[in-house]
Amino acid sequence: MLNDECWSKLEKILLQESIDNKRNLRMMVEGILYRMRVGCPWRDLPRVFGCWNSIYKRFNAWSLSRKWLNIFKALAVDPDWEWRFMDGSYVKAHQHSAGAASQESQAIGKSRAGNTIRIHLAVDGYGLPVEFEITGGEVNDCSAAPDLIARLPDAKAMSADKGYDSEWLREQITKKGARAVIPGKRNSLKGNADMDWGLYQYRHLVENAFARLKQYRAIATRYDKLKRNYESMVAIACGYLWLPTRA
Structure with a gap:
């Protein structure tokens, strides 16, 4: 779901939120987006994205620290408030x-x-x-x-x-x-x-x-199961709508 242009925009915001720039970070985010799109259980994520348990644990940790909500706010720049x-x-x-x-x-x-x-x-x-x-x-x-x-x-x-x-x-x-x-x-x-x-x-x-x-x-x-995790999924979806508008 992330082409090179979108990933370059998103990566900067992830790093601003103190998310470690590990070698597999892009594939990990792609795995989260894949799960958002198809609604599969975490353990059914295709192996191409990496270990499903590692992806879930990172998503859950970022959700607990409200990083996904902060990322959404960082993407929602210059809205039309009229x-x-x-x-x-x-x-x-x-x-x-x-x-x-x-x-x-x-x-x-x-x-x-x-x-x-x-x-x-x-x-x-x-x-x-x-x-x-x-x-x-x-x-x-x-x-x-x-x-x-x-x-x-x-x-x-x-x-x-x-x-x-x-x-x-x-x-x-x-x-x-x-x-x-x-x-x-x-x-x-x-x-x-x-x-x-x-x-x-x-x-x-x-x-x-x-x-x-x-x-x-x-x-x-x-x-x-957790409200904060579903809330984070909604925040990711809302931020994804803003991503193409970022300069």
Whole structure:
């Protein structure tokens, strides 16, 4: 998945994150990307990438130290903050993702589809991911939105669907200096008289971002037991979308 040009860009960021430049580093990263694309168990990685256990241990260690999230942030340079679009999407949790040997919550919840998680995603004016949050599938959009919005810098407008129809959420967006472009529900008392429907049409950018992320099987279905490891997989996928834009 990495041609020479993309690898030269990514290698610099890996070294900035204090990742050792070992001889097999590129093949190790390729193995992680291969697993993200096909969703196979770690032990089924082709031998061409090296020992699967070594690749998993490196991935897990970098995930524990949040290096993949930092790499995503380093790749997401110069986003278009004029407009922001936000949405959430369900992801089915595979049966192999259950049973983590940890007392911490692993963000697997119950919903109509069974065991699910939810990715809450914000994209910029170009449709590239800038922030995301992983929660259990039982967490609705309005509950996860405040933390996501708080991590975003100021913008001119924030657009979301009617699942985010909440006055206190609109107030939070307004306090950050942005205009809330969120339609009211059918039973809304305020109505949609002040809606900017022209801008709202561009909300498909966040849906397109989900479609691009979910082309990778390890994102479309969660196989990782630990929340932080699945979070790292999403960060890798988001960073991979930014990689061609790097100078």
